[in-house]
Amino acid sequence: MTITDVAREAGVAASTVSRALTNPDRVNVVTREHVQQVAARLGYRASPAARALGTGRTATLALVLPDITNPYFSGLIRGAERQAEATGHILVIGDSEENARAEARMVERLAPGVDGFLLGSSRLPEAKVLQFDAAMPVVLVNRRVPGVTSVSPDQQGGTRQIVEHLVALGHRRATFLAGPPESWLGRQRWAGISSAAKKHGLKVRRLGPYHPSVEGGLLAGEAALADGATAVIAHNDLMAIGALKRMKARGVSVPGDVSIVGFDDIFGADFCDPPLTTLSDRTEQAGRSAVDLLVALVREQARKENDAPADIVAPTQLVVRGSTGPAPTTPPPAPNEGPVR
Amino acid sequence: MTITDVAREAGVAASTVSRALTNPDRVNVVTREHVQQVAARLGYRASPAARALGTGRTATLALVLPDITNPYFSGLIRGAERQAEATGHILVIGDSEENARAEARMVERLAPGVDGFLLGSSRLPEAKVLQFDAAMPVVLVNRRVPGVTSVSPDQQGGTRQIVEHLVALGHRRATFLAGPPESWLGRQRWAGISSAAKKHGLKVRRLGPYHPSVEGGLLAGEAALADGATAVIAHNDLMAIGALKRMKARGVSVPGDVSIVGFDDIFGADFCDPPLTTLSDRTEQAGRSAVDLLVALVREQARKENDAPADIVAPTQLVVRGSTGPAPTTPPPAPNEGPVR
DNA sequence: CAATGACTGGCAAACGTTTGCCAAAATTTG
DNA sequence: CAAATTTTGGCAAACGTTTGCCAGTCATTG
Numbered sequence: 001m002t003i004t005d006v007a008r009e010a011g012v013a014a015s016t017v018s019r020a021l022t023n024p025d026r027v028n029v030v031t032r033e034h035v036q037q038v039a040a041r042l043g044y045r046a047s048p049a050a051r052a053l054g055t056g057r058t059a060t061l062a063l064v065l066p067d068i069t070n071p072y073f074s075g076l077i078r079g080a081e082r083q084a085e086a087t088g089h090i091l092v093i094g095d096s097e098e099n100a101r102a103e104a105r106m107v108e109r110l111a112p113g114v115d116g117f118l119l120g121s122s123r124l125p126e127a128k129v130l131q132f133d134a135a136m137p138v139v140l141v142n143r144r145v146p147g148v149t150s151v152s153p154d155q156q157g158g159t160r161q162i163v164e165h166l167v168a169l170g171h172r173r174a175t176f177l178a179g180p181p182e183s184w185l186g187r188q189r190w191a192g193i194s195s196a197a198k199k200h201g202l203k204v205r206r207l208g209p210y211h212p213s214v215e216g217g218l219l220a221g222e223a224a225l226a227d228g229a230t231a232v233i234a235h236n237d238l239m240a241i242g243a244l245k246r247m248k249a250r251g252v253s254v255p256g257d258v259s260i261v262g263f264d265d266i267f268g269a270d271f272c273d274p275p276l277t278t279l280s281d282r283t284e285q286a287g288r289s290a291v292d293l294l295v296a297l298v299r300e301q302a303r304k305e306n307d308a309p310a311d312i313v314a315p316t317q318l319v320v321r322g323s324t325g326p327a328p329t330t331p332p333p334a335p336n337e338g339p340v341r
Numbered sequence: 342m343t344i345t346d347v348a349r350e351a352g353v354a355a356s357t358v359s360r361a362l363t364n365p366d367r368v369n370v371v372t373r374e375h376v377q378q379v380a381a382r383l384g385y386r387a388s389p390a391a392r393a394l395g396t397g398r399t400a401t402l403a404l405v406l407p408d409i410t411n412p413y414f415s416g417l418i419r420g421a422e423r424q425a426e427a428t429g430h431i432l433v434i435g436d437s438e439e440n441a442r443a444e445a446r447m448v449e450r451l452a453p454g455v456d457g458f459l460l461g462s463s464r465l466p467e468a469k470v471l472q473f474d475a476a477m478p479v480v481l482v483n484r485r486v487p488g489v490t491s492v493s494p495d496q497q498g499g500t501r502q503i504v505e506h507l508v509a510l511g512h513r514r515a516t517f518l519a520g521p522p523e524s525w526l527g528r529q530r531w532a533g534i535s536s537a538a539k540k541h542g543l544k545v546r547r548l549g550p551y552h553p554s555v556e557g558g559l560l561a562g563e564a565a566l567a568d569g570a571t572a573v574i575a576h577n578d579l580m581a582i583g584a585l586k587r588m589k590a591r592g593v594s595v596p597g598d599v600s601i602v603g604f605d606d607i608f609g610a611d612f613c614d615p616p617l618t619t620l621s622d623r624t625e626q627a628g629r630s631a632v633d634l635l636v637a638l639v640r641e642q643a644r645k646e647n648d649a650p651a652d653i654v655a656p657t658q659l660v661v662r663g664s665t666g667p668a669p670t671t672p673p674p675a676p677n678e679g680p681v682r
Numbered sequence: 683c684a685a686t687g688a689c690t691g692g693c694a695a696a697c698g699t700t701t702g703c704c705a706a707a708a709t710t711t712g
Numbered sequence: 713c714a715a716a717t718t719t720t721g722g723c724a725a726a727c728g729t730t731t732g733c734c735a736g737t738c739a740t741t742g
Contacts, residue, residue: 343727343728343729344729344730345728355729355730356731359729359730359731360730363729363730364730364731387728387729388727388728390727391727391728391729391730392730393729394727394728394729395728395731396729396730396731
């Protein structure tokens with residue numbers, strides 16, 4: 001079922017069919033409708049490969065993430081997928097497994113077949129990001145690099161909210177459990193926390209890095225206990241939940257003995273025990289915006305324009321739940337030597 | 342950077358470059374290595390569009406799911422993505438939003454650009470599945486249709502485990518909270534539960550359908566309370582967690598007053614309060630197997646072979662956690678009229 | 683040493699679109 | 713009504729590969 005079949009059936013040239021379907025103003029209304037009808041009747045669908053070969057555009061966008069299974073990314077994936085569909089694009093997905101090398105390989109592997117990239121929480125060194133951005137349309141999500149289009153959540157405001165919340169509860173010493181050093185968001189979080197903490201007279205020590213997963217959180221939680229602070233701020237909710245689990249296993253009361261705060265407000269944060277206080281952002285919206293920006297970039301590139309790159313900073317909001325409470329008046333008890341599970 | 346550039350630089354014909362890179366036995370070793378070296382030096386990557394146009398194969402597979410954000414699918418997505426990468430394929434992803442129409446449209450939209458489909462928990466009517474399967478390579482995941490290649494978790498054995506577990510705990514009456522009627526897995530679950538229940542003298546009533554989400558579970562939980570059984574079996578973990586939340590809001594003790602069982606063992610099932618007893622399957626493995634089957638189908642199609650379709654049934658395992666316990670000796674108390682939140 | 687067969691590399695034809703260019707037709711303008 | 717302009721549709725080239733066919737070379741066999 002090719003364009004030629006439609007052309008023959010409709011009694012016109014293939015070029016007319018092409019125009020009737022993709023450039024309707026270029027052809028007389030009666031011819032156009034006839035052709036469209038014939039095409040519909042025959043169930044004709046243009047070959048994306050042939051079209052791509054002719055135009056150089058694939059109508060495909062790539063989304064690459066460090067960990068597809070992190071629920072935090074579900075919203076991003078869904079938002080990106082919906083908006084891709086809405087703009088007539090196909091979304092391909094890649095998992096870099098928290099590895100900068102793998103991420104670069106993935107981009108290079110996918111590049112010839114897509115019009116542009118959405119790099120979510122990219123672990124790439126900045127030079128590599130710039131190199132890719134120079135070569136093709138790129139939109140960063142959860143990361144900012146000067147000169148590169150991006151959408152990221154407001155970490156400065158968010159971390160300030162966290163610190164103020166803890167200080168208001170009477171905490172004087174906190175522990176920050178760091179994620180991978182390659183995480184830009186993680187670096188922002190630490191920077192925001194430590195600057196806000198200084199301003200409010202909160203002492204905060206950084207531990208890590210840890211793998212940004214529940215497993216990493218288990219280890220981190222143990223270290224946090226040893227550190228002895230009354231509040232723990234984890235790199236993300238996965239780690240916060242891991243830390244929570246460890247506290248529970250050790251018989252440490254949350255938030256009685258220690259308060260825990262996470263980032264992301266992932267699925268599960270509201271029904272773990274206790275529910276997690278965490279910094280929330282609208283990832284689905286971010287996915288949509290990022291796709292819109294990317295589509296615009298692809299079009300601009302076609303027109304050789306070059307505006308200043310957009311740089312969306314999305315609001316964040318602290319969701320206070322049960323894992324944070326007033327600082328204990330007495331120092332926290334030494335954790336049980338109970339089974340560690 | 343086209344094949345012609347490489348050919349010129351290497352001093353051979355384009356066809357030789359093509360063969361040296363994709364069909365190495367077809368060219369002399371010294372020529373081959375020279376060409377490969379030149380190609381590498383120039384950073385040449387074949388255009389997927391051009392290749393697809395010539396060969397009719399895109400090296401792309403599609404995975405379509407009813408709900409990308411359901412954590413249950415994370416494992417499937419990751420497994421499929423990894424295996425796709427391992428077999429030199431690209432994975433595109435589509436969300437049908439629990440809607441059969443949308444699913445069919447998605448398949449039709451994606452079809453011209455991919456070599457085959459992975460349909461996960463397909464909501465399509467059987468006739469549509471057969472129609473698609475006749476037209477292109479299709480592998481079903483979490484569904485079986487006679488004559489169509491599939492991989493699905495063993496629901497019969499799984500539901501038996503659940504019923505035996507509840508009966509052993511002394512439960513005599515259970516409520517099954519149904520998901521969407523389009524869900525094949527849901528129908529299997531009900532069939533398995535009711536047949537095993539009959540065998541063991543457990544009375545079980547079906548309520549629903551409900552949307553297979555936490556929100557659906559909130560509603561379903563309310564209905565389950567009204568039904569008065571001592572055990573609740575939910576269509577999936579999302580619903581089970583929703584029901585759990587509702588029980589808690591209503592002051593009903595789990596598992597003291599009522600036991601709850603889910604399906605899927607999703608992220609969060611182990612740290613909700615109480616942790617959820619649920620039927621687990623290996624989704625990442627399923628994703629991998631499904632891709633392998635699909636890749637084999639694509640190859641077979643190219644060779645016009647036609648074996649009997651494979652039909653993998655993967656084992657399931659009941660994970661017993663805190664949400665199930667002995668049936669209460671006295672009938673459960675009437676739920677509080679407290680705030681429902 | 684002639685005949686046969688295996689290897690090797692090039693030519694050119696596909697694959698299915700899009701699009702620049704052109705000419706014919708239709709419409710507007712003077 | 714003629715000239716100028718716009719609209720319309722066809723022709724053919726281009727996009728970058730793969731692959732069938734062919735001819736030349738080289739090795740093997742009788």
